[in-house]
Amino acid sequence: MKNNFVEETFILEVLPGTEEAFEADYKRAVEVLKSGEGFLGASLKQSIEQNNRYLCTIKWTSVEAHTVDFKSTPAFEELKAILLPHYQETPINQHFILKYDK
Numbered sequence: 001m002k003n004n005f006v007e008e009t010f011i012l013e014v015l016p017g018t019e020e021a022f023e024a025d026y027k028r029a030v031e032v033l034k035s036g037e038g039f040l041g042a043s044l045k046q047s048i049e050q051n052n053r054y055l056c057t058i059k060w061t062s063v064e065a066h067t068v069d070f071k072s073t074p075a076f077e078e079l080k081a082i083l084l085p086h087y088q089e090t091p092i093n094q095h096f097i098l099k100y101d102k
Contacts, residue, residue: 010056042059
C-alpha cells in the first residue's frame, strides 16, 4: 500500500488542568497550519489513562514541507505562540510513512 503523505507524530503532555484550553488552542493551531504549503490534515487523541497526555498527528506532503517550508514561515512562530504555553515539556516528534494498513 502506497500513500502520498508523511505523518508527523508526537505524544504531548500538557500542564494538568489545562486540557480544555489546550484542545481549543489546538483547533486554533490547525487553522494556522492550514496556511502551510504541504499541510494535509491533523488529528488529536486524548489518553484515557492520563487526561493531560495527547497523541498528535499532522499530515504533510513531505518531510521537507514541514521541516523546511513551514518552519521558515511566520505561521510557525504563531503556532508556537499558541501551543507552547500548554506544554509540560517539549515533545519529540518523528515523521512516519504508512507501510501497512488493514
